[in-house]
Amino acid sequence: MMLNKKLVVGMIATAGFMLSAAASAQVYVGATVGKAHWNDDCKNVVSCSTSSNTYKLLGGYNIDKNFAVEASYFSLGTISATGNVGGTNVSADMKGKGFEVSGLYKYEFTPELSGFAKLGLASIKAEGSGAVAGVGAYNDSTTSTQPVFGFGASYKLTKELALRGEFETRKIKFSGDKEAVNNISVGLQYSF
Template sequence: MKKLSLAIAAMAALTAHTFASAQAYTGATIGRSDQSLGCSFATTCDTKSNNFKVFGGYNIDKNFAVELAYFSLGSANYSYPASNSPYGNVAASGAMFNSKVKQSGVSLAAIYKLEFNESFGGFAKLGIANVKEEQSFSVPGIATISDSSFRSNKALFGLGLTYKLSPDWTLRAEAEKLNPGTFSGKGRAATNFNIGAQYNF
């Protein structure tokens, strides 16, 4: 019985230590994204949009964490003369052929963290994102030609800085890159710049 009590106490101490050194956190960021559309053919092209992200993470120890996030990159837009489109029924209209691209998805990343001092820190991330890409084509005042969507897996890279306001709250700024060519041959790349805050449990 004494040995069993000691074993239980040891397991309890180990569990307490594990949770003490592996705190969870959650947070949100907002910012700007830039989607790579390749607009050399377009009359107008706006690849930048507002974005947001909500995330939750788990600190394995003081240097490593894993993080799950949902993000929206907003929408990018471009247009060109309908006469250049493959849809002959609108070619004679003289209107502009418009397209809108929206991307959103979920990501899972490994985080490596460094503390510069008691307040400032930095981190790097590497992960994978499953991204839904939605695209619509239309001629204003005439018709929506088509709508399509697909999903693809993209490599995720990121760098960030943190500033600890208190044991519970941390400010966070980061840059992320989504690369579509790593896991699938389709989709568009995107670059994100975000600021926000996280709450540490």
């Protein structure tokens, strides 16, 4: 729990740092949408959906031409499953969302095209809900701090606006289990 509080304080400090530097061309904001694949085995179920729609809102600060720090809020969407256990119908949903702070290493291939690799920490809230026929419904949630890894590219459309694409992977912890969630997204990034 202490690590989650430190992560939130770090994210607030990063956001304040980025806002104070808003007059420079080193600050950027952006948004992406995409698809996530949850590595759930889906054994012993009638139907199972392990893909979900995702989105992310981000803000960053370019320390220099090769390094940046970035904070973001993300949603990993919702997956669901239905099955039959001992003649009883059951259904379950799980969704994930959170905040993260990452360091980025960037490399410029051309004046318009650059790539990046990122490493950071994410505070992820996993929420599960379900129903058992004839018994009732349940809800549960778990918040954990997990590493996030990713890589991507951006292509400048104008001096301020760039197209951004990336791949990220995180782990989600729920009821003692950890699942990897891989996300591919595209979006826009605006530099001030």
